[in-house]
Amino acid sequence: LSTALDRLEATSQLQSRLSSLSFSSFPGVTAKQCDNTPPDSHCRVSLLMAAQMPPLNPPTTWTSAAVKELKVKLRTEKDSMVTVYRGDIMTVHVPTVPEANKVCWEFATDGYDIGFGIYFDWTPVTSRSITVHISESSDDEDEEEELEGPVGNGDVEKGSKTHTNSNLSEILPVYRQDSHLSVQGGSHEFPGEGTYLLKFDNSYSLWRNKTLYYRVYYSA
Structure with a gap:
């Protein structure tokens, strides 16, 4: 009898909580x-x-074993070799331009993998400059350190799943890429006017900074 009453009370509490939620939740x-x-x-x-x-159409992606060659080349180019600190997310904002019809990217890392994903902001372009923004994960306290190294394609980064900007569309969700083993590259045709957000996500790492070699360019 006591067990039945406990279940009835729990069910009543659950129904009460559900009734208080709106679709906007x-x-x-x-x-x-x-x-x-x-x-x-x-x-x-x-x-x-x-x-x-x-x-949006999915991107075209590829990998290459020429990791050393890419690193040697990008070490000589300004702002192409950066450090993504532990717990941080680096977002490269790439606006569409009339002279091209697609955006292309290549990147590699030293020693360990990094999360990577692509989003598209449909807000009209006001600046044609490619800019870089660094942010800290808002979920650091809820995330656990994961083992770094080769991982499966299904390992979605928790820190980049939620986006409050209603103008954003997802092209490629953030997955950990084996960029320390091979060059990760790809391209995407412009769906219209807007800005690409290329996210390099190191929010899952509590201890390791990541050295990133990358370049982003346009193609006609």
Whole structure:
């Protein structure tokens, strides 16, 4: 009898918690509210944004064994050899330009792997400069140190899964890449006007800084 009462109480508490949650608590399901919502509501804005951001084609990616050659070349180029410190995420912002139709990238690291992913910001371009931004992971206290080295393709970095910018579309989620073993490269055709966000994610590492060699360029 005591066990049955405990289960009944737990079920009642769970139902109470669920009833207090709204659709807005769960990303990606806001459109469900539109069935019985006035046309001038927030849902109208959400649907408009969705219509303006079509699904993006996947990137073309490749690998090369010429790691040493790439490193030697990029050591002589300005800002192509950088340190991504432990717990940090380096984001390279690459705006689209009229003279090209795709963006290309190549990178490698010393000793250990690094997370890499690509997103596209549909906000109209106001500057044609390629810029670099460094940020710390907001989830450092919740993440555990993972063993570094060769890993499977399914190892998604926790620090780069959530994006609050509603103008962002995902091209390639952040995965740990074996960039210490082979050059990681790729390209993506412009889906329209906007800015690419190439993320080099070292937020999963509590102890190791990563030396990164990279270059980003346009192609017609």
